[in-house]
Amino acid sequence: MNVAGVVAVVTGGASGIGFGIAAALARRGAKVVIADIEAERALVAAERLRDEGLEATGVFLDVIDEASWATLAQVAAGHWDQPVQLLFNNAGVGAPGTVHGVSRQTWDWVFKVNVEGVYLGVRTVAPAMLASGLPCxxxxxxxxxxxxxxxxVTGGISAAYTAAKHAVMGYSLCARRDFEGTNIAVGVICPGPVATDIWNSFRNRHGDFGGPRTLRVEGETPMSQHLPAAAAGERIVAQLQDGAFFIFTNGPNEAAVIDRYQREVTTAIAAFRDRYPD
Ligand SMILES: NC(=O)c1ccc[n+]([C@@H]2O[C@H](COP(=O)([O-])OP(=O)(O)OC[C@H]3O[C@@H](n4cnc5c(N)ncnc54)[C@H](O)[C@@H]3O)[C@@H](O)[C@H]2O)c1
Known part of the structure; x- marks a missing residue:
């Protein structure tokens, strides 16, 4: 997809991978709406891009709040008087905790933001995209x-996070199927470790789920040694332009995860066929 001149919304765009995506889009001529629960940071991020002579605006968005999505959709379409053609459902939160140790509040919050946030984004934006008939x-x-x-490698991340991200993958696969033959292309980003503020996600935890907290978790490798978010953003947007469905950032990490999974499933299916040959 050619991103030049299109209006693009990036949720969680004030920081990390989201800002990397926003910057890469804007440098290719997109008009970028940086939508984030950290409203002040979103405004500053947009200003940073405008200082480079690029087109960007910052808007408050809480991805778990439907009213907030409705306002965002209006502001995004109204700012340049042009329909939104690109939506990056990027906002997400990480949290530590084992399958039995993770608290109920953390489980619910991680699923709300990471999964329901994506669903609400699609539900809000897709109808106007379909109605526009433009490439989206x-x-x-x-x-x-x-x-x-x-x-x-990302040792501190929890069972809730991994389970929620599998849900995002399942939902994205269904989105690709459901929008097949329409003007909406679908992609799913599977980043490996990228240097961001994700370990400090609890800064944005909602009151209903225990409120904000300062919690810094480090994986086995210090965050600063991971791929810079700006590089991740460039790679992601390049793959979007190629029309990729699976979008990666790092390569070796993602390949290792897929290899381990494929080997285990292939072995399990072979064992099943040995037991139940038909
Ligand atoms: N950093 C990594 O190594 C890595 C790896 C795989 C996937 N991811 C995913 O990448 C995405 C971006 O995370 P990041 O690593 O850049 O972290 P980050 O903390 O730097 O950025 C996340 C952004 O989302 C915003 N946000 C949080 N809750 C929100 C809400 N309710 N509504 C709107 N915005 C909200 C934050 O304010 C922040 O700007 C997430 O979905 C994360 O799960 C990150």
Missing amino acids: AIINTASEHALGLPDS
Whole structure:
């Protein structure tokens, strides 16, 4: 998809991978709406791009709130008086915790933001995209954690996160099927480790789920040694332009996750066929 001149909404665009995507889009001529629960940071991020002579605006969005989505859709379409053609459902939160140790509040919050946030985005934006008849795309951010067996590189990330990202993958596969033959292309981003603020996600935890907290978790590799978010954004937008469905950032990490999964499933199917040959 050619992104020059199109209006693109990037949720969670004030920080990390989202800002990397926003910058890469704007540098290719897109008009970018940086939508984030950190409203002040979204405004500053948009200003940073405008200072480069690019087109961007910052808007408050809480992806779990339907009213907030409705306002965002209006503001995004109204700002340049042009329909939204690109939606990056990128906002997401990470949290530590094992399958039995993760708290109920954390489980619910991670699913709300990471899964329901994506669904609400699609539900809000897709009807206008379909009505516009213009080339459009919806790109959801899952994770390498959605590709099979979770890795230890990102050690602190929880069962809730991995389960939620598998849900985003499942939902994206259905979106591709449901929008087949329409003007909406679908993609799913499966980033490997990228240097962002994700370990500090609890800064944005809603009151209903325990409220904000400062919690820094490090994986086995310090965050600063991972791929810079700007590079991830460039790679992601290049793959969008190629029309890719599966969009990666790092390569070796994602490949290792897929290999482990494929080997285990292939072995399990072979064992099943040995037991039940027909
Ligand atoms: N960093 C990695 O290694 C990595 C790997 C795989 C997937 N991801 C995914 O990439 C996406 C971006 O995360 P990141 O790593 O850049 O982290 P980040 O914390 O730097 O950015 C996340 C952004 O989402 C925003 N946000 C949080 N809750 C929100 C809400 N309710 N509504 C709107 N915005 C909200 C935050 O304010 C922030 O700007 C997430 O979906 C994350 O799960 C990251």
